[in-house]
Amino acid sequence: MTHVLVIGAAGMIGRKLVEKLVENGNLRDREISRFTLVDVVAPETPPNAPCPVDLVACDFSESGRAEKLIENRPDVIFHLAAIVSGEAETDYDKGYRINLDGSRHLFEAIRLAGDSYCPRVVYTSSIAVFGAPFPDPIPDDFHLTPLTSYGTQKAVGEFLLSDLTRRGMMDGVGIRLPTIVVRPGKANLAASSFFSGIIREPLNDQEAILPVGDDVLHWMASPRAAVGFLLHAAEVDGEAIGPRRNMTMPGVGATVADEIDSLRRIGGEARARLIRRVPDEAIRLIVSGWPTRFDTKRAEGLGFKADASFDAIVRAYIDDEGINI
Amino acid sequence: MTHVLVIGAAGMIGRKLVEKLVENGNLRDREISRFTLVDVVAPETPPNAPCPVDLVACDFSESGRAEKLIENRPDVIFHLAAIVSGEAETDYDKGYRINLDGSRHLFEAIRLAGDSYCPRVVYTSSIAVFGAPFPDPIPDDFHLTPLTSYGTQKAVGEFLLSDLTRRGMMDGVGIRLPTIVVRPGKANLAASSFFSGIIREPLNDQEAILPVGDDVLHWMASPRAAVGFLLHAAEVDGEAIGPRRNMTMPGVGATVADEIDSLRRIGGEARARLIRRVPDEAIRLIVSGWPTRFDTKRAEGLGFKADASFDAIVRAYIDDEGINI
Numbered sequence: 001m002t003h004v005l006v007i008g009a010a011g012m013i014g015r016k017l018v019e020k021l022v023e024n025g026n027l028r029d030r031e032i033s034r035f036t037l038v039d040v041v042a043p044e045t046p047p048n049a050p051c052p053v054d055l056v057a058c059d060f061s062e063s064g065r066a067e068k069l070i071e072n073r074p075d076v077i078f079h080l081a082a083i084v085s086g087e088a089e090t091d092y093d094k095g096y097r098i099n100l101d102g103s104r105h106l107f108e109a110i111r112l113a114g115d116s117y118c119p120r121v122v123y124t125s126s127i128a129v130f131g132a133p134f135p136d137p138i139p140d141d142f143h144l145t146p147l148t149s150y151g152t153q154k155a156v157g158e159f160l161l162s163d164l165t166r167r168g169m170m171d172g173v174g175i176r177l178p179t180i181v182v183r184p185g186k187a188n189l190a191a192s193s194f195f196s197g198i199i200r201e202p203l204n205d206q207e208a209i210l211p212v213g214d215d216v217l218h219w220m221a222s223p224r225a226a227v228g229f230l231l232h233a234a235e236v237d238g239e240a241i242g243p244r245r246n247m248t249m250p251g252v253g254a255t256v257a258d259e260i261d262s263l264r265r266i267g268g269e270a271r272a273r274l275i276r277r278v279p280d281e282a283i284r285l286i287v288s289g290w291p292t293r294f295d296t297k298r299a300e301g302l303g304f305k306a307d308a309s310f311d312a313i314v315r316a317y318i319d320d321e322g323i324n325i
Numbered sequence: 326m327t328h329v330l331v332i333g334a335a336g337m338i339g340r341k342l343v344e345k346l347v348e349n350g351n352l353r354d355r356e357i358s359r360f361t362l363v364d365v366v367a368p369e370t371p372p373n374a375p376c377p378v379d380l381v382a383c384d385f386s387e388s389g390r391a392e393k394l395i396e397n398r399p400d401v402i403f404h405l406a407a408i409v410s411g412e413a414e415t416d417y418d419k420g421y422r423i424n425l426d427g428s429r430h431l432f433e434a435i436r437l438a439g440d441s442y443c444p445r446v447v448y449t450s451s452i453a454v455f456g457a458p459f460p461d462p463i464p465d466d467f468h469l470t471p472l473t474s475y476g477t478q479k480a481v482g483e484f485l486l487s488d489l490t491r492r493g494m495m496d497g498v499g500i501r502l503p504t505i506v507v508r509p510g511k512a513n514l515a516a517s518s519f520f521s522g523i524i525r526e527p528l529n530d531q532e533a534i535l536p537v538g539d540d541v542l543h544w545m546a547s548p549r550a551a552v553g554f555l556l557h558a559a560e561v562d563g564e565a566i567g568p569r570r571n572m573t574m575p576g577v578g579a580t581v582a583d584e585i586d587s588l589r590r591i592g593g594e595a596r597a598r599l600i601r602r603v604p605d606e607a608i609r610l611i612v613s614g615w616p617t618r619f620d621t622k623r624a625e626g627l628g629f630k631a632d633a634s635f636d637a638i639v640r641a642y643i644d645d646e647g648i649n650i
Contacts, residue, residue: 092492131568141460143468144484145569152488156481159469163477167417243456244470 001033002026005069007060007106008080010039012183013124016227016320017078022046027076028120028235038069039081061102066109073113076234077121079106085128086190088150099153107160111169121161122233123174125246127219129155130291137295140248147289158246165238165245173233174246175304178221181259182317191286195220198256199263199314202271203323211280214257217292221251222316225307236302244298250306252313253293262310266318267325326358327351330394332385332431333405335364337508338449341552341645342403347371352401353445353560363394364406386427391434398438401559402446404431410453411515413475424478432485436494446486447558448499450571452544454480455616462620465573472614483571490563490570498558499571500629503546506584507642516611520545523581524588524639527596528648536605539582542617546576547641550632561627569623575631577638578618587635591643592650 004021008014018037026032035053037043042057058065060081070077081102082088088095103123110119130138131147146152154176161172183196194211195218201208221229229249241247254262264272296304307313318325329346333339343362351357360378362368367382383390385406395402406427407413413420428448435444455463456472471477479501486497508521519536520543526533546554554574566572579587589597621629632638643650 135466141468143466146484146488147491147568149488149492152484155484159471159477159480159484163471163474166472167474243472 002028002030002076003034003036003072003074004032004076004078005036005038005074006078006080007038007069008078008082009037009043010041011080012185013180013223013226013230014039014043014078014080016223017080017230018043018046020227020231022049024231025050027231030075034072036069036072036074059098061098061105063105066106069106070109070113070117070119073115073117073119075119077106077119078230078234079103079121079123082124082154083150084190085148085150088153089148092149095149095153099150100156103157104160107164107170107172111164118168118171120234120238121170121172122230123157123161123172124230125154125158125174125176126151127176127178127248127291127294129158129176132289132291134292137253137293138248138291139295140298162243162245166243171238172245173236173238173241175229175233175299176246176248177226177229178219178249178251180223180226181220181313182222184223184317184321191283194283195259198259198275199317202263202274203267203318203325205271205274207274207276210256210275210277211283212256212287213279213284214260215255216287217253217255219251219253219291219293220310220313221249222307222313224316224320225251225305229304232304240302247299247302247304248294248296250296250300250304251294252307252310254310258310262314266311266314327353327355327401328359328361328397328399329357329401329403330361330363330399331403331405332363332394333403333407334362334368335366336405337510338505338548338551338555339364339368339403339405341548342405342555343368343371345552345556347374349556350375352556359397361394361397361399384423386423386430388430391431394431395434395438395442395444398440398442398444400444402431402444403555403559404428404446404448407449407479408475409515410473410475413478414473417474420474420478424475425481428482429485432489432495432497436489443493443496445559445563446495446497447555448482448486448497449555450479450483450499450501451476452501452503452573452616452619454483454501457614457616459617462578462618463573463616464620465623487568487570491568496563497570498561498563498566500554500558500624501571501573502551502554503544503574503576505548505551506545506638507547509548509642509646516608519608520584523584523600524642527588527599528592528639528643528650530596530599532599532601535581535600535602536608537581537612538604538609539585540580541612542578542580543612544576544578544616544618545635545638546574547632547638549641549645550576550630554629557629565627572624572627572629573619573621575621575625575629576619577632577635579635583635587639591636591639
């Protein structure tokens with residue numbers, strides 16, 4: 001019997017993760033007996049949930065909250081809650097409060113819980129912990145050089161997770177997610193939004209704006225692959241990981257041109273023509289500091305699986321979102 | 326006119342730094358007009374100080390202290406205060422409170438000071454931010470993988486320093502000090518104590534215990550070189566450093582056998598015979614996780630200078646401490 005806590009359950013990845021957990025019905029070879037789903041807005045009860053589901057709407061970073069969330073000693077904790085990159089950059093205090101202090105409070109609550117409580121904690125870090133210039137590909141032992149406050153906060157969380165895990169106070173695994181593509185729904189204000197937009201909008205017969213050159217190379221994974229990483233991170237053998245508890249997840253290194261080629265192959269030439277090139281120097285500059293592609297031997301050796309290709313990423317979007325093409 | 330604040334001024338390196346600053350009389354091409362010297366025990370007024378010296382005995386990590394310390398807007402801040410490795414490992418709370426929260430409070434106080442206050446902050450990190458296994462030599466872009474809470478706390482400080490500097494909120498430079506050898510005075514309880522002890526004790530005609538094998542390779546710098554790093558870190562051009570504000574300092578990569586050879590050359594065979602080999606498995610294990618030697622191109626390119634050899638390290642000890650041999 002396993003009790004699963006998901007912090008950040010109302011977000012896109014959180015919802016898809018919970019859906020998959022309900023579908024599987026078990027985790028770490030045990031039946032899931034209870035869910036606690038937390039977000040700053042109330043998460044929804046997943047349809048067909050076969051066990052009790054507690055929904056909690058709160059800011060998990062507030063004093064005393066983390067202690068409350070682990071009161072019933074969840075066995076596996078997925079910590080997905082974060083202020084995104086853009087907002088963490090414009091709102092210094094909020095970013096540090098949620099992304100750094102929030103994570104630290106959670107880890108400290110676990111440390112101080114007593115009863116030898118030592119849950120598996122899956123922490124979503126990000127490739128934003130890296131900043132240019134880079135070798136190509138970026139190796140597993142490349143130093144973290146964040147160029148944003150978001151990346152800094154995620155990196156600090158990684159170090160805290162490693163230290164508490166080394167000391168036997170929790171059982172953490174940190175996974176650095178690639179940029180998630182194709183994000184369903186509407187375009188957002190993130191500088192990375194176009195990586196999804198140039199596939200999503202044309203597949204929905206709408207125009208998409210491309211603000212950067214076709215040669216921009218980036219590291220991407222589908223929402224489906226991301227959920228796979230999270231589930232595997234919950235189950236992977238901690239001994240096999242060793243003391244370096246944070247890893248870059250495998251992804252697909254693709255250029256914008258590769259993306260457009262996939263769109264053309266799968267959606268047809270007319271859809272590819274829906275992409276309009278409107279160079280944006282501000283976005284080009286931001287993107288130029290982002291990581292390109294990685295050699296992710298460690299994560300692959302531990303069984304984490306990337307999408308097979310950018311075509312597979314596009315097809316996952318079409319399947320999972322029920323798009324008619 | 327320059328006001329210099331030294332936090333951790335009563336420690337061995339702090340005292341030597343202040344002595345050198347008084348001797349030089351200026352920093353960053355400006356006359357030093359005031360010192361504020363802080364430590365948890367009251368620092369001493371340096372002899373021959375040519376300007377006002379404020380002595381402050383306090384725990385700089387306590388709420389409100391950092392704001393007070395920067396009240397008169399020091400132009401250069403040397404932040405040397407830390408709970409050492411061994412104590413940070415045995416006393417979890419104290420280590421995190423001083424090494425992580427203390428540094429963060431200091432940086433936050435600077436950020437929130439207003440008036441476009443943006444002092445040069447020299448932060449002493451440590452090669453303890455690295456943990457085995459390592460390539461040989463360890464390159465400048467090798468990832469931080471601390472295997473102690475001390476190393477973790479130092480690494481977090483590095484990230485905070487980088488982010489605030491990138492955002493223009495302070496002007497930080499983090500320097501990862503090698504193990505300081507030969508430390509004057511008595512042996513301490515640090516696991517690294519023997520690297521100094523096997524030189525210092527024989528040069529003072531006393532027996533020294535060597536707990537590890539002669540082939541142990543380690544990265545070392547003299548107190549004199551460390552003071553040189555600190556002064557250069559205060560003066561080096563921030564533009565030239567770029568966004569990666571933390572660097573491993575150049576050192577001497579020497580084995581225990583190299584150390585003993587130097588002792589024999591400089592102190593004679595009889596002194597080398599004062600080293601008694603008493604293998605200690607616990608110390609051997611700790612030391613096996615420590616970094617060996619580095620390729621420090623970046624710091625060297627920016628003008629940081631290592632000791633010329635291990636012989637030079639031994640001679641610096643003899644000169645600086647007035648040892649008769």
